[in-house]
Amino acid sequence: MSLHQDLSNLFERIQDTPWPGEHQAFDEFLRRRRRRGQVLAGGVVLALAVVMGAALVLPGLWSNDVDQVVPITPSGTPRDIAEQGFQLAAPAGWKIARKMTGPLPAFSSKTIDMGVELKPQSQTPSGATITVTTDAHEPDWQGASRRPDGRPFQLRAGSGGRDVGQYAIQWPGYCRRDPTTILTWTCDGPRQARTLLVTGYATGDAEARQQVQQAMQDIAMSVQPITNALPPPPIPTDRLLQVTALLGKGGQGPTAWVVWLEARGGKPGFTVRFPHATPEPVSHWQELEPSSLNAQGTSSILQCTYWEPDRGAIIVGLARADTTTIQIELNKQPLLHVPVFGRERSLPVVAYASPRLSSALVEVNRITAVDATGRMLGTENRQGRAPCNLPGIPP
Amino acid sequence: MAVNDSEFSEFFASEYARLCWLGCALTGSPAQAEELAQEALVRLWWRWRLVGRPKDPASYVRRVLVNRHRSLLRRAAVEARSLAKTGPEQLALPAGDEQAMVLWQAVQALPVRQRAVLVLRYYEDRTEAEVALLLGLQVGTVKSRAHRALARLRDQLGSPTLDPASRTEEGP
Numbered sequence: 001m002s003l004h005q006d007l008s009n010l011f012e013r014i015q016d017t018p019w020p021g022e023h024q025a026f027d028e029f030l031r032r033r034r035r036r037g038q039v040l041a042g043g044v045v046l047a048l049a050v051v052m053g054a055a056l057v058l059p060g061l062w063s064n065d066v067d068q069v070v071p072i073t074p075s076g077t078p079r080d081i082a083e084q085g086f087q088l089a090a091p092a093g094w095k096i097a098r099k100m101t102g103p104l105p106a107f108s109s110k111t112i113d114m115g116v117e118l119k120p121q122s123q124t125p126s127g128a129t130i131t132v133t134t135d136a137h138e139p140d141w142q143g144a145s146r147r148p149d150g151r152p153f154q155l156r157a158g159s160g161g162r163d164v165g166q167y168a169i170q171w172p173g174y175c176r177r178d179p180t181t182i183l184t185w186t187c188d189g190p191r192q193a194r195t196l197l198v199t200g201y202a203t204g205d206a207e208a209r210q211q212v213q214q215a216m217q218d219i220a221m222s223v224q225p226i227t228n229a230l231p232p233p234p235i236p237t238d239r240l241l242q243v244t245a246l247l248g249k250g251g252q253g254p255t256a257w258v259v260w261l262e263a264r265g266g267k268p269g270f271t272v273r274f275p276h277a278t279p280e281p282v283s284h285w286q287e288l289e290p291s292s293l294n295a296q297g298t299s300s301i302l303q304c305t306y307w308e309p310d311r312g313a314i315i316v317g318l319a320r321a322d323t324t325t326i327q328i329e330l331n332k333q334p335l336l337h338v339p340v341f342g343r344e345r346s347l348p349v350v351a352y353a354s355p356r357l358s359s360a361l362v363e364v365n366r367i368t369a370v371d372a373t374g375r376m377l378g379t380e381n382r383q384g385r386a387p388c389n390l391p392g393i394p395p
Numbered sequence: 396m397a398v399n400d401s402e403f404s405e406f407f408a409s410e411y412a413r414l415c416w417l418g419c420a421l422t423g424s425p426a427q428a429e430e431l432a433q434e435a436l437v438r439l440w441w442r443w444r445l446v447g448r449p450k451d452p453a454s455y456v457r458r459v460l461v462n463r464h465r466s467l468l469r470r471a472a473v474e475a476r477s478l479a480k481t482g483p484e485q486l487a488l489p490a491g492d493e494q495a496m497v498l499w500q501a502v503q504a505l506p507v508r509q510r511a512v513l514v515l516r517y518y519e520d521r522t523e524a525e526v527a528l529l530l531g532l533q534v535g536t537v538k539s540r541a542h543r544a545l546a547r548l549r550d551q552l553g554s555p556t557l558d559p560a561s562r563t564e565e566g567p
Contacts, residue, residue, distance in 0.1 A: 036441060
C-alpha cells in the first residue's frame with residue numbers, strides 16, 4: 001500500500017475515534033461561551049460608551065443567552081459522573097439541572113462530583129426534583145428485584161410530604177483514588193460496597209408524584225456503570241494454559257525481541273527472546289499469575305542488554321486485556337508512555353515493550369497499566385534497575 | 396438571532412471529537428487540541444447568535460480552528476519551532492493497529508508547518524489550492540512542504556528505531 005493510502009486510511013480511522021473526556025466537553029464549552037459573552041459584552045459597552053449608542057445594541061448581547069451558564073445537559077445527552085461511577089441521560093421531559101459537588105474526604109480543599117440533580121424541563125410537576133447520588137453502604141439485598149443487567153435494586157416508598165421515594169441499586173466500586181497522587185485511580189483493590197440512590201421529591205398532587213416516580217424508575221433502569229463501577233475482566237486461566245501464541249516482535253539489530261504466550265509445566269506464562277543477542281540468543285520465561293496480573297495490571301521482565309557494548313535496558317511484559325497504554329515511571333526521567341500490542345488477537349492479555357533505554361543504570365520505579373478512559377488498572381512496583389551485574393551475566 | 400439549542404447540541408456532539416482529532420493532528424498535543432476545538436466552537440456559537448447560522452457550520456468551524464492554529468503559530472513561531480524539534484510531550488494515539496500507531500507517531504514528529512499541510516490534505520481532504528488559502532501560502536509552497544513531509548515520513552518509516560510495525564504474523 002502506498003504512503004498516500006496509508007495516510008488516508010489513518011486519518012479516516014481517526015475520524016471515527018472517540019475523544020477522551022468528550023462527555024464533559026459540553027459543560028466546558030458552556031463555561032467558555034459565557035466568558036466570551038462577557039468579553040464581547042464588555043467590548044460592546046466600551047464601544048458604545050464612546051459613540052453613545054449603547055441602548056440599541058446592548059440588550060441583544062445582554063439577553064438571556066449570555067445566560068445562567070450553570071451546566072445544563074440537553075435532554076438525552078448522557079452525563080458522566082466519573083467519581084461516583086455512573087452515566088445517565090435525563091428521561092424525556094427532564095433535564096440534568098446541575099452537578100452536586102462536595103469535598104473529597106480528607107482533602108477538603110478539593111471538590112469532587114457527588115451526583116446530579118434533575119428537574120422537569122417545564123415547571124411541572126410542581127416542585128419536582130430527582131437526585132442521583134451514591135452511598136458507601138449496602139442494604140440487605142435479600143428479596144430485591146433485579147435490573148436487566150442483574151444488579152439488585154429496591155424501591156422504598158415515600159414517607160409523605162415532598163418525599164416521593166427512593167430507588168437503591170447495588171453499585172459496587174472496584175477502584176479507589178491513589179492516596180499519593182489523589183488525582184489518579186488505582187483499580188487493584190477489593191470490591192467496595194456502594195449503593196446508587198435515585199431519590200424523588202415533589203410538592204404536587206398524586207399525579208405529580210406519579211410522574212416523578214415514573215422518571216425515577218426510568219433513571220434507575222437506564223443508569224449505566226462507568227469508570228470505578230466496572231469490575232476488572234476475569235482472566236481465564238484455562239485459555240492461557242491452552243494457547244501458545246505470538247504476541248509481537250519488534251526492536252532492531254542486537255536488541256530485536258520476540259514475545260509470546262507459553263505455558264510450561266502446567267503453569268501459564270510468557271517468553272521474551274532476544275534472537276540476535278551475542279554470543280547466543282537470550283530467552284526468559286516468566287510465570288503469569290492471573291490474580292496477580294489483575295491486581296497489578298502488568299507482569300514485566302526488565303532486561304539488561306549486556307551483549308551490547310553500550311549496554312542498555314528494555315522492559316517487556318504482559319498486561320490485562322483492557323489495558324491500552326503502559327506508563328513506566330523511571331527515576332529522575334520523564335514518564336514513559338508505551339502503547340500495548342496484540343489486542344487484535346483477542347487473548348486474555350496484551351503485551352508491551354519499551355523502547356531501548358539508553359542506560360542500563362536507569363532505575364524503574366513503577367509500571368502502571370492504564371485503560372482507554374485513563375483509569376489506572378494496576379501498578380507493578382519495581383524499584384530497581386536491570387540486573388546487569390548478576391552472577392552468570394558476562395561483565 | 397436565536398440559536399436552536401438542540402440543533403447546536405447535536406452539532407457539538409457530532410463534531411467535537413473530530414475537531415479535537417484535527418487539532419491533535421495539527422498540534423500534536425491533546426491539550427492544545429481541546430483548546431482549539433473549544434475555541435472554534437465558542438466562536439461558531441457566537442457567530443450563529445449574532446449574525447446567523449453559517450451556511451455550512453462544519454466548514455466554518457474548521458476554518459476557524461485552522462486559522463486559530465495558524466495565528467498561534469505566527470505569534471509563537473519560536474515556540475512552535477522548538478516544539479517541532481522536541482516533539483509533543485504526550486501523544487494522543489488513535490485506536491488502531493500497530494502500523495497505524497507508528498504512522499501516527501511519525502506524522503506527529505513532522506515539523507509543525509509540514510504537518511499542517513499533510514493534515515489538511517489527508518485528514519480534511521482539501522485540494523492544494525484550498526490548503527494554500529487556509530494557511531495563507533502560495534500553492535507552490537504547499538506542494539513543496541507536502542513533498543518534504545512525505546519524503547521525511549518515508550525516511551522515518553523506512554528505518555524505525557522501535558519497530559512494532561515490523562511485527563509479522565509468524566509463530567515463535
